[in-house]
Every structure is written in C-alpha cells, then in structure tokens.
Amino acid sequence: RRLSRDPATSQPLAYLRLRRAIRNVVEHRDIEPGQALPSERDLSRLLQLSRVTVRKAISGLVEEGLLNQRHGAGTFVAERIIKPMSRLTSFTEDLRARGLNPRSEFSERVIGEVTPEESMALNLSPGVLVARLHRVRYAKEEPLAIERSVVPASILPDPTIVQDSLYQVLEALGARPRRALQRLRAVSLGAQQARLLHVPAGSAGLNIERRSFLDDGRVVEFTTSWYRGDIYDFVAELQTD
Ligand code: GLP
Incomplete structure (x- = not known):
C-alpha cells in the first residue's frame, strides 16, 4: 500500500528512493518481521x-x-536484529530503524564515586563523580539486553534525566559520542541475567564493552552490556589493506 504511494520514479536515484520507501514500510510495520515482501517482478510491475x-x-x-x-x-x-559493527549507533536508533519500539527499565540511576576499575576505563582521577545507569532494554515486552553505563558526572550531572535514550540526552548536552572502542565476547548467561532476559540460564549471550569518546578525546561512556545471543547478529564489512 505505502509502496505504491511513494513517488518512486525512474530517475537515476530511483533505487535509493525505493530503498527508503521499503524501509518506511518495515518501520511502520506494514509488513511484519518474518513476512515476505512482494516478489521482484511484482514490485517492478507495480x-x-x-x-x-x-x-x-x-x-x-x-x-x-x-x-x-x-x-x-x-x-x-x-x-x-542484525547490527553492523562499524557504526556508532545507540540501542534506540538500532531498534527504531527496524520499526521496533525501544523501552528501558532502570534498576539504578545514581551519582557516585568512581571505582578503581571505572577510573581506569574512563581515564578519570580517583574520587571523581560518575553517573551510573543500570537497565534492561526492551522491544515492547521482549527483553533484549542488560546494560550498565558509567558516564562522568561532569558530562551527565543528573542521570535521572535519561528516560529512554542515553545518546539522545548526551546529544542534547553537546556530548554525543563520536568514536568508540568496542569489545565483544561470547558468554553464557548466568541465572540472574537469564531471568532478566527471559531465557533459560546458561543461554548464549554477547558481552559487549563500549568505551566512547568525544572529539577532544574525553571518554563519554563506559558501558558493559549483555545482549541475547538468540536475537542479535553482529556483522562487519571487511576489506583488504
Ligand atoms: C548501545 C551500546 C551502549 C550505548 C547504548 C546507548 O546499546 N552498546 O554502549 O550506551 O547503545 O543507547 P541509548 O541511546 O538507546 O540509551
């Protein structure tokens, strides 16, 4: 329905417009996950x-x-959910791009003194204050990931203003991450994590650590996440030198 309304034309960039139109259809759930698209032949005729x-x-x-x-x-x-690894995007952006509605349930949003481990990860002096966010991240009722983020309080003085997207708040504060280092490892989810993620204990998970930086080199976030292995694929484009 939507596709036929989109003014896809035969201009040179028609495929880009069609790509956008199909993305819209998926985002608006006019075609649900798992459902088929019309065939190439039908699309081209239509x-x-x-x-x-x-x-x-x-x-x-x-x-x-x-x-x-x-x-x-x-x-x-x-x-x-297939996530390209080379793009610095947020959980919220990734889900919205797939027409899913992200939501977070926080178990912690506090300011505290940096721990020795965090001070190394964030390159902060001992005693400095940090904001800590612990949350389970959902698409509708489905839990997808557990995330623990630490952000210097100099950047995020009040963590309770984060209702949904941390990156959206950082953007508003002029501190949107520009670059990040990320480590990804396979783990089996412990009893407590598995319970939060509604999967059997011992299920496969992906443990991801992300350290994000501002243009000036300051660390913005140190986030440790556990993503459900039964839902997420991380993909990367590889090139020769
Ligand atoms: C991903 C990253 C986290 C980042 C989060 C921000 O999940 N692994 O490091 O903190 O996105 O997402 P949002 O802006 O939705 O809170």
Whole structure:
C-alpha cells in the first residue's frame, strides 16, 4: 500500500528512493518481521521500475540486515536484529530503524564515586563523580539486553534525566559520542541475567564493552552490556589493506 504511494520514479536515484520507501514500510510495520515482501517482478510491475532497480534496492537492505533472502522462497523482513559493527549507533536508533519500539527499565540511576576499575576505563582521577545507569532494554515486552553505563558526572550531572535514550540526552548536552572502542565476547548467561532476559540460564549471550569518546578525546561512556545471543547478529564489512 505505502509502496505504491511513494513517488518512486525512474530517475537515476530511483533505487535509493525505493530503498527508503521499503524501509518506511518495515518501520511502520506494514509488513511484519518474518513476512515476505512482494516478489521482484511484482514490485517492478507495480512501481513501474526496472528489475535492476528493484534488485539493487533490495540487495542494499539485505546487506544492512533489514531484509533477508531465502533461496527460492523470496525476500523477508528480518526477524533477528542484525547490527553492523562499524557504526556508532545507540540501542534506540538500532531498534527504531527496524520499526521496533525501544523501552528501558532502570534498576539504578545514581551519582557516585568512581571505582578503581571505572577510573581506569574512563581515564578519570580517583574520587571523581560518575553517573551510573543500570537497565534492561526492551522491544515492547521482549527483553533484549542488560546494560550498565558509567558516564562522568561532569558530562551527565543528573542521570535521572535519561528516560529512554542515553545518546539522545548526551546529544542534547553537546556530548554525543563520536568514536568508540568496542569489545565483544561470547558468554553464557548466568541465572540472574537469564531471568532478566527471559531465557533459560546458561543461554548464549554477547558481552559487549563500549568505551566512547568525544572529539577532544574525553571518554563519554563506559558501558558493559549483555545482549541475547538468540536475537542479535553482529556483522562487519571487511576489506583488504
Ligand atoms: C548501545 C551500546 C551502549 C550505548 C547504548 C546507548 O546499546 N552498546 O554502549 O550506551 O547503545 O543507547 P541509548 O541511546 O538507546 O540509551
């Protein structure tokens, strides 16, 4: 429905417009995760675009992880969350891009003195104050990740202003992370983590540590996360030197 309303044209950038239109459809859940897209042939007929244009738009979205293709069966809206590793995006942005509605439940939002471990991770002097955020992150009722973030209080003096997105608040404070180092390791989720994530104890998880920086080199956040291994795929583009 939406696709036919989008003024996809036969201009040179038609595939980019079609790509945007398909993304809209997915974001608005006009086609649900796991459901099939119309066939390439139907799309090209319906939208009066060449098959090449349609294929190009779709293959871009497959690479991004928004769609997946099953040989012989067609193109589907992806059910797993496929996260490109090279982009510095937030949980909220990743979920919204997939038409999902992110939500957080906080168990802690406090200011405290930096621990020795945190002071090393954030490159802060002992005794300095930090904001600590502990939360479970959901898409609707489905828990996807547990996150513990530490941010220097000089950047985030009042952690209770973070209701949903930490990065949105940082952006508003003029401290949006520009660069990050991230470590990802496989873990099996302990009893407590598994309970929070609604999976059996011992399930596969991904432990991610992210240290983000401002342009001037200051560390903005040190976040440790546990993502559900049954939902997330982390993908990266590789290049030769
Ligand atoms: C991801 C990262 C975290 C980051 C978070 C911010 O989950 N792993 O390091 O803190 O995004 O997300 P949001 O802005 O939705 O709070």
